[in-house]
Amino acid sequence: MNIKSDVVVVGGGVHGCSVALHLQRRGFKTCVIEKDYAGRHASGVNAGGVRTLGRHVAELPLAIKAKELWRDMENFIGDDCGFRPVGQVRIAETDAELDLLRKRSSQVAALGLPHAETVIGAEEVRDLLPEVSPACIGGLFVSGDGYANPFRTTNAMKHRAAELGANFTEGVEIVSVERSNSVWVLEARDGTSFEAPVLVNCAGAWGDRVAAIAGDQVPLSANGSMMMITSRIPALIGPVVGAAGRALSLKQFENGTVLIGGGHRAPVNRDKNETTLDVSKLAEAASTVVELFPVFRQVQVVRFWSGIEGFTPDKLPVIGASCNAPDCFHAFGFSAHGFQLGPIVGQVVADLIENGRTDLPIEAFSPYRFQHRVAA
Ligand SMILES: Cc1cc2nc3c(=O)[nH]c(=O)nc-3n(C[C@H](O)[C@H](O)[C@H](O)COP(=O)(O)OP(=O)(O)OC[C@H]3O[C@@H](n4cnc5c(N)ncnc54)[C@H](O)[C@@H]3O)c2cc1C
Known part of the structure; x- marks a missing residue:
């Protein structure tokens, strides 16, 4: 043929x-x-994750245009793709981390793009994330970011x-x-x-x-980012959460499940379409979540997986x-x-x-x- x-x-x-x-x-x-x-x-x-927050500045113009299309997915392709613009926040636990977030916010503002990464204080973080640990002293927030299926x-x-x-x-x-x-x-x-x-x-x-x-x-180089998901729990997490000083990505879907990632990677075999999950790194990711959101101590993880991705230097x-x-x-x-x-x-x-x-x-x-x- x-x-x-x-x-x-x-x-x-x-x-x-x-x-x-x-x-x-x-x-x-x-x-x-x-x-x-x-x-x-x-x-x-x-x-x-549908994220402009913290992107390499070279990617921001494309990411901002992409964000416009995400908002219009229903018109564009007849399906909203599960896109939920709940916002994304990166939290800080130390003054040094908060300083880095401030610098990032100023760097982005200086670009003159239609995009703002806003520094927020401890109280605003707690308004967004009532269950966050008292160790969290502030964050960086982007509205209109979110997640999709x-x-x-x-x-x-x-x-x-x-x-x-x-x-x-x-x-x-x-x-x-x-x-x-x-x-x-x-x-x-x-x-x-x-x-x-x-x-x-x-x-x-x-x-x-x-x-x-x-x-x-x-x-x-090919690598496998690892993910895990919890059983359904009551609504606890509004925006998608990352951390300035730790490997963390956390989001709660409308069905109550919470997806935990954060860049922990597993080895892959591209010829066999295989990844080998590293349970110790997954445990590290789970500990990070429990430290930052103690309420998760009682929550059950029900599934792990990984996907094959290509990384440039x-x-x-x-x-x-x-x-x-x-x-x-x-x-x-x-x-x-x-x-x-x-x-x-x-x-x-x-x-x-x-x-x-x-x-x-x-x-x-x-x-x-x-x-x-x-x-x-
Ligand atoms: C676990 C995980 C979490 C991630 N989280 C996020 C996130 O939250 N937000 C975000 O923006 N990005 C995220 N990413 C990254 C994102 O998923 C990828 O950057 C993106 O999906 C890459 O899309 P792609 O079309 O380039 O690659 P792929 O989805 O890998 O598609 C490439 C396709 O090419 C096919 N192919 C390859 N060779 C051949 C061949 N010779 N003949 C025919 N077909 C071939 C493959 O089978 C494959 O299906 C994550 C990635 C992983 C793995």
Whole structure:
């Protein structure tokens, strides 16, 4: 079987689905190839944090645009994706931590972007989080941030793109890519082939492999962020909570369950789609929650999991045209904070394909930054 399209996308995560969605809206016939199923990896199992708070300043313009799209998801794709703009807060336990948060707030204000990270005092933190430990002396708050349902989001984008005419071929792994007569020819393990003049690499933690085929060497390490979720408890946590001095991410869903993360990572095997949970690190995450919210001492954790994610050395994604191959674009390596950017990355890639440029600043994400490193 040979499937032809205008643009072929490798990877059916949130970014591949977003690229397909934006391209179909602009009239490009798009084909997305996914080796497992859409949302099987990081995009479907992540913590669902929709966060501008504390982002690298290079990512803020994209994250702010993405935030506008999150607010409009229902109109945009016909599903609100479970987005709840409950706000996000980063709490401080020491003067030094609070000082860092103040500096961050001033740094962000100086950028002149339509985005504020507001320092709040102990009392305001306690208004937001009545159960927080008395050790908490203040925090940094962003309104309009929040959380969404990751699997639902990825699939809502997929279904809307498919309604607009995108082809999704799942359970098919691309094993070779060649360019012949200005057309990309992709061969799958099962013998299916795909042809398109334009190739987009949204292969997530496997993105370096697809990039290498195009001649772009991108150093990517794969890791598995670990999550755990509690049984249902009464409403205790309003905004999404992080901490300035500790690895913590905490959010309570409307059904009462509380999701605990915080960047504790497990080793992964990319060839086998496997992660090995590290129970000692999970216990550390649980202890942090109990120290900061003593009421959690009585709460039961019911499930742990991890997802495979690709990390670049500078923890910034790779978004942009290939350094070496024509009509090839990358969007991968989101380093554990790419879900929030999902709705906007498709727009950026569609701009690059349609117009050869985008109005959003993406220089910091160029794959050239690693080529220079190799050359130096
Ligand atoms: C546990 C966890 C918690 C996280 N929490 C947050 C959070 O709260 N907020 C946030 O913003 N971000 C978060 N992230 C990060 C976020 O999930 C990712 O950055 C984002 O989902 C990456 O999307 P993607 O489409 O690039 O990758 P993926 O979702 O991994 O999709 C890439 C797809 O490409 C497919 N693929 C690869 N190679 C091939 C091939 N050769 N042929 C066919 N298909 C191929 C893979 O099977 C995969 O499905 C978290 C990540 C994890 C793991």
